[in-house]
Amino acid sequence: MRKIAQNVVLSGIQPSGFIHLGNYLGAVQNWVQLQNQTEIQKRYYSVVDYHSLTQKYVGLKDDGGEAEEQEQKADSPQELTLKTAATLLACGIDPKKSTLFVQSHVQAHTEMMWFLSCLTPQSWLNKMIQYKEKKGSKSDKQTSLSLYSYPVLMAADILAYRANFVPVGEDQTQHLELAKDIAERFNKLFAEDQLFPVPDKLSYKESPWVYNRVMSLVDASKKMSKSDPQKRSCINLIDDPEIIRIKISRAKTDSLGRIKYDPARPELFNLLHIYAAIEGKDVKQIDKLFEDDNMFSFKEKLSNKLIDKICPIGEQALNLCAKQEDYLLDVLDQGAKEANKEAEFTLKMMKEKVGILRRNI
Structure with missing residues (x-):
C-alpha cells in the first residue's frame, strides 16, 4: 500500500519574470526556510502559468489585433515562466528538498478542477472579494470565466497533493478557505475515509521578522508591484x-x-x-x-x-537563464515527473470515489 506523506506544503507563484522584493520577502524567503523544517515531509512549489491566463485574452480583438485592455509584455509566456523558475532556484529553492514544477506540466490539475467545479456552489464563488475587486466596473465582455472560477483551480492545485499546509498572503486567505470548504464537501459526499486533508494556512507567527505585505516605495497603501507605472x-x-x-x-x-x-x-x-x-x-x-x-x-x-x-x-x-537553460529545464522536467506521479495518484483515487469508469487497458 502506498505511503502518504503526513505534512505536505504547497504554494505557487505566477510567472511574471524575475521576481521583485515583495515576492521574495512575502513568500519565497519563507519557502526556503521551510526546507529546513524536518516536520515537513514534502514541499511542492509551482510556477502557476495557468493562473496567469485569467485575463490574458480578454480585450483582444477578434481579428487578432492588439489588446485593448492590456499592455503586451515584451517577454513571451515561456520566457516569463523560465525567469520566475530561475529566480526561485537563485533564492535557494533546492530541487533535492522541494519539488519545483510548472503548473501546466501536470494535467491532473485541470481535470481535478472539473470534478471540484461540479460540487462547488455558485454562491461560494460569488463571495470571492478578489473577483469583485478585479472585475470592478468592467463589463462581462472585459472579464473572463476563468477570473471567476480560478479559485477552484487553486483548490485543485492544493488538493492534488493532499497538502495540509499552504503558505499564502492575506489576499489569498479567502481562496484557501474556499479550498477547505471544497475538500470538506468532497469528503462528505464521496469519501468516508477522508480522501483530502483539510488544508490550513501555514502560520509564521513564531518568526517575528516575517512580513507578508511589502508595500510600494512611493505609496505605502499599495502592495509592491512590477506593474505599477511608477x-x-x-x-x-x-x-x-x-x-x-x-x-x-x-x-x-x-x-x-x-x-x-x-x-x-x-x-x-x-x-x-x-x-x-x-x-x-x-x-x-x-x-x-x-x-x-x-x-x-x-x-x-x-x-x-x-x-x-x-x-x-x-x-x-x-x-x-543566459548560460544554464538546459539545467533549468531539467529541474522543471524532473519536478513535473514527481508532481505528476503524486497528482495522478490523487486523481485516480478521486475518480474511484466519484464512480468514473476506468479504462480496461
Whole structure:
C-alpha cells in the first residue's frame, strides 16, 4: 500500500519574470526556510502559468489585433515562466528538498478542477472579494470565466497533493478557505475515509521578522508591484546596486526625522519591515538600531543590506537563464515527473470515489 506523506506544503507563484522584493520577502524567503523544517515531509512549489491566463485574452480583438485592455509584455509566456523558475532556484529553492514544477506540466490539475467545479456552489464563488475587486466596473465582455472560477483551480492545485499546509498572503486567505470548504464537501459526499486533508494556512507567527505585505516605495497603501507605472516603487531582484540605492533614497518618507517603529508612519513602517526581514530580526525592535540616525543614513544602511542580500540572487538568476537553460529545464522536467506521479495518484483515487469508469487497458 502506498505511503502518504503526513505534512505536505504547497504554494505557487505566477510567472511574471524575475521576481521583485515583495515576492521574495512575502513568500519565497519563507519557502526556503521551510526546507529546513524536518516536520515537513514534502514541499511542492509551482510556477502557476495557468493562473496567469485569467485575463490574458480578454480585450483582444477578434481579428487578432492588439489588446485593448492590456499592455503586451515584451517577454513571451515561456520566457516569463523560465525567469520566475530561475529566480526561485537563485533564492535557494533546492530541487533535492522541494519539488519545483510548472503548473501546466501536470494535467491532473485541470481535470481535478472539473470534478471540484461540479460540487462547488455558485454562491461560494460569488463571495470571492478578489473577483469583485478585479472585475470592478468592467463589463462581462472585459472579464473572463476563468477570473471567476480560478479559485477552484487553486483548490485543485492544493488538493492534488493532499497538502495540509499552504503558505499564502492575506489576499489569498479567502481562496484557501474556499479550498477547505471544497475538500470538506468532497469528503462528505464521496469519501468516508477522508480522501483530502483539510488544508490550513501555514502560520509564521513564531518568526517575528516575517512580513507578508511589502508595500510600494512611493505609496505605502499599495502592495509592491512590477506593474505599477511608477517604476521606482518596486525593487526587482535583478536591479543593480546603483538602481537600488536610487530607489531607496527616493522612497517616500515623512519629515518627522527620528527613526521609530510606528504604524501611523506607513512609509517608514514599510522600510523598517523590509530591513527586519532582510536581517531576520524582530521588526518591533528594529528601530533601536537607528536611534542615532537620520532618514538619510537609515536609507543608506537599508540600501547596503538590500544590495548584499539580493544582488547575488539577481546575478545567479540572470546566469541561469543566459548560460544554464538546459539545467533549468531539467529541474522543471524532473519536478513535473514527481508532481505528476503524486497528482495522478490523487486523481485516480478521486475518480474511484466519484464512480468514473476506468479504462480496461
